[in-house]
Amino acid sequence: MREVRVVLWGLGAMGSGIARVLARRKGVLVVGACDINPDYAGRNLYEALGIPQEGRPDAPIQAEILEAIVHKSVDICVIATNSFVKDVYPKVLQVVAEGVNVLTIAEEMAWPWAQSPDMALDMHIMAVQNKVSVLGTGINPGMMMDLLAVCLSGAQTDLSQVHCERVNSLSPFGKAVMEEQGIGMTPEAFEEGVADGSLAGHVGFEESIHMMASAFGWPVEEVITRMQPIVTQVDRKAPHGEAKAGRVAGVDMTGLGTVQGKERITMRHPQQIEPGLAGVETGDYITLKGEPPIEMAIKPEVDGGLGTVAMACNVLPFVVAAKPGLLSMLDLPVPRCVMGDYRAIAFPEGAE
Amino acid sequence: MREVRVVLWGLGAMGSGIARVLARRKGVLVVGACDINPDYAGRNLYEALGIPQEGRPDAPIQAEILEAIVHKSVDICVIATNSFVKDVYPKVLQVVAEGVNVLTIAEEMAWPWAQSPDMALDMHIMAVQNKVSVLGTGINPGMMMDLLAVCLSGAQTDLSQVHCERVNSLSPFGKAVMEEQGIGMTPEAFEEGVADGSLAGHVGFEESIHMMASAFGWPVEEVITRMQPIVTQVDRKAPHGEAKAGRVAGVDMTGLGTVQGKERITMRHPQQIEPGLAGVETGDYITLKGEPPIEMAIKPEVDGGLGTVAMACNVLPFVVAAKPGLLSMLDLPVPRCVMGDYRAIAFPEGAE
Numbered sequence: 001m002r003e004v005r006v007v008l009w010g011l012g013a014m015g016s017g018i019a020r021v022l023a024r025r026k027g028v029l030v031v032g033a034c035d036i037n038p039d040y041a042g043r044n045l046y047e048a049l050g051i052p053q054e055g056r057p058d059a060p061i062q063a064e065i066l067e068a069i070v071h072k073s074v075d076i077c078v079i080a081t082n083s084f085v086k087d088v089y090p091k092v093l094q095v096v097a098e099g100v101n102v103l104t105i106a107e108e109m110a111w112p113w114a115q116s117p118d119m120a121l122d123m124h125i126m127a128v129q130n131k132v133s134v135l136g137t138g139i140n141p142g143m144m145m146d147l148l149a150v151c152l153s154g155a156q157t158d159l160s161q162v163h164c165e166r167v168n169s170l171s172p173f174g175k176a177v178m179e180e181q182g183i184g185m186t187p188e189a190f191e192e193g194v195a196d197g198s199l200a201g202h203v204g205f206e207e208s209i210h211m212m213a214s215a216f217g218w219p220v221e222e223v224i225t226r227m228q229p230i231v232t233q234v235d236r237k238a239p240h241g242e243a244k245a246g247r248v249a250g251v252d253m254t255g256l257g258t259v260q261g262k263e264r265i266t267m268r269h270p271q272q273i274e275p276g277l278a279g280v281e282t283g284d285y286i287t288l289k290g291e292p293p294i295e296m297a298i299k300p301e302v303d304g305g306l307g308t309v310a311m312a313c314n315v316l317p318f319v320v321a322a323k324p325g326l327l328s329m330l331d332l333p334v335p336r337c338v339m340g341d342y343r344a345i346a347f348p349e350g351a352e
Numbered sequence: 353m354r355e356v357r358v359v360l361w362g363l364g365a366m367g368s369g370i371a372r373v374l375a376r377r378k379g380v381l382v383v384g385a386c387d388i389n390p391d392y393a394g395r396n397l398y399e400a401l402g403i404p405q406e407g408r409p410d411a412p413i414q415a416e417i418l419e420a421i422v423h424k425s426v427d428i429c430v431i432a433t434n435s436f437v438k439d440v441y442p443k444v445l446q447v448v449a450e451g452v453n454v455l456t457i458a459e460e461m462a463w464p465w466a467q468s469p470d471m472a473l474d475m476h477i478m479a480v481q482n483k484v485s486v487l488g489t490g491i492n493p494g495m496m497m498d499l500l501a502v503c504l505s506g507a508q509t510d511l512s513q514v515h516c517e518r519v520n521s522l523s524p525f526g527k528a529v530m531e532e533q534g535i536g537m538t539p540e541a542f543e544e545g546v547a548d549g550s551l552a553g554h555v556g557f558e559e560s561i562h563m564m565a566s567a568f569g570w571p572v573e574e575v576i577t578r579m580q581p582i583v584t585q586v587d588r589k590a591p592h593g594e595a596k597a598g599r600v601a602g603v604d605m606t607g608l609g610t611v612q613g614k615e616r617i618t619m620r621h622p623q624q625i626e627p628g629l630a631g632v633e634t635g636d637y638i639t640l641k642g643e644p645p646i647e648m649a650i651k652p653e654v655d656g657g658l659g660t661v662a663m664a665c666n667v668l669p670f671v672v673a674a675k676p677g678l679l680s681m682l683d684l685p686v687p688r689c690v691m692g693d694y695r696a697i698a699f700p701e702g703a704e
Contacts, residue, residue, distance in 0.1 A: 151687060154686070158691075307644065334681070
């Protein structure tokens with residue numbers, strides 16, 4: 001039986017990470033890629049990314065997605081280029097029109113119905129018409145602050161309130177993340193950046209809250225998110241960023257989902273450099289009030305970069321096998337680390 | 353649209369707990385029951401169990417399952433009568449032959465292919481022929497020592513070893529459990545009970561190990577389980593059981609799954625009365641070695657009785673909607689506490 005055939009759209013940190021992991025997996029083959037980086041133009045993905053090719057056919061990197069997809073019998077395209085639905089939407093439609101399934105790590109695509117219901121409907125109709133499925137996933141949104149809480153609640157007879165908290169360190173990240181998160185800024189400059197939209201913080205609370213509420217059958221009335229600076233009391237220094245005492249060492253994101261007049265879903269996601277210097281222990285925490293109550297902790301937090309690459313690689317064969325339409329992680333079987341052959345999942349009745 | 357219609361087979365602690373929870377849920381109706389307890393013969397379930405009836409039609413308790421099912425347009429039967437496949441197998445076939453879906457909390461049904469592959473094949477063929485689905489679930493096996501580890505591994509690019517540990521207290525349980533687990537016995541009498549099969553301990557390690565291995569794509573070579581007495585150093589006393597120093601205060605179950613010559617899956621499940629007196633902290637623990645490594649803790653452990661009732665009530669509408677055949681928790685969407693209307697899940701395209 002032939003391998004599951006994949007095209008990667010976007011070869012940044014996440015896309016190239018996905019290429020590396022898929023090269024270690026069985027029954028799956030990256031056959032092409034699309035990236036606008038001129039350094040990659042016309043090169044073979046294995047050579048360009050330094051991945052051992054081990055007898056696989058060349059996977060050319062194209063500047064145009066259609067050149068990467070057409071005449072390749074591609075099963076699925078992984079889009080790792082954007083965070084917002086409005087930016088990834090035309091790309092999704094372009095791939096779907098070719099009859100190719102789509103998996104994307106665009107954060108808002110974890111629950112596109114939350115903020116872009118019209119575009120979500122378009123994508124759903126186009127996917128059904130072209131008999132393919134479209135799914136957004138990632139570590140957060142997609143797992144640590146939503147799907148995992150959903151899964152744990154399966155052990156509850158009653159659920160009244162959900163609190164998800166993800167406390168992580170920004171120290172391993174590069175200069176771009178330091179700038180996006182305002183590391184080293186004065187609190188005043190940070191507030192200006194929030195006001196003018198140049199500091200985005202974490203993208204995904206709207207999506208996580210709506211995903212969880214949908215899973216539990218809760219009608220959400222209102223979602224409020226808030227972004228505040230973490231102003232350090234002590235000097236902090238990470239490899240790519242620095243914050244003296246009184247400056248911004250990170251971002252504290254909070255979210256609140258109101259259901260039937262009650263504060264049912266609360267979210268907290270403080271991200272900062274060198275949290276240990278402020279006595280902060282990193283981790284993923286989920287508290288489910290109800291019967292029985294459940295208090296979960298994962299210490300330290302699940303690595304965000306590896307986690308997003310993993311989620312994409314692990315749900316990929318399930319997206320190929322799924323029913324047509326715009327889907328969410330709530331529609332798929334429980335995610336799992338797929339160490340066996342991708343074909344057993346993607347083609348349960350054999351490849352065409 | 354009509355409600356999802358349920359018949360309960362077995363009204364012990366679990367079956368009656370399921371009846372109570374379903375009575376609080378929306379869009380689902382218990383229409384009948386079967387139990388051999390002569391005290392229940394011919395009575396209405398709501399009256400017999402003291403559940404507020406709130407305008408629902410009477411649900412008669414019958415001694416024969418066919419009387420409970422026939423002419424009732426039943427969607428699903430919940431079987432809560434046995435632990436082992438061999439005992440529940442004829443019951444499953446009887447219900448399936450009537451064209452009714454089956455959900456059971458029989459521990460071995462969480463992965464019936466592990467120890468009873470022939471009966472599993474029979475059940476699968478009969479379910480497909482009758483266009484219904486059959487699923488086993490529960491808190492353990494079914495969730496805390498298998499499905500939850502599977503779900504967490506979705507965030508990993510590589511997985512090399514799984515360790516699941518569930519440390520719980522037997523103190524809340526009644527006399528029957530105290531006797532089954534050998535509480536208060538001498539270590540010698542306990543070993544005799546293990547040897548002659550009168551002490552079963554926890555049922556489910558074979559099933560959990562095979563379920564996880566299947567999820568990861570690992571071919572299991574061997575499963576070894578072991579049951580040892582927890583001999584107390586201090587006097588312990590629970591409401592329904594007692595162990596003086598030197599006597600058995602609980603059971604320590606361990607399990608090992610070997611994959612390709614490596615010890616890939618290890619399990620530990622010590623159950624005892626008054627663990628606090630021996631300085632033991634109860635909880636559910638999962639350690640996944642690989643990339644990234646994941647260490648999860650839930651303290652205290654998720655309540656086993658409530659948890660099993662919850663799992664059954666929460667996956668019920670998904671079993672009604674599922675494709676025909678003998679299924680496992682790996683085939684269904686992520687479990688969740690269903691606080692909304694059951695019909696939206698069970699009848700996605702409307703009831704017939």
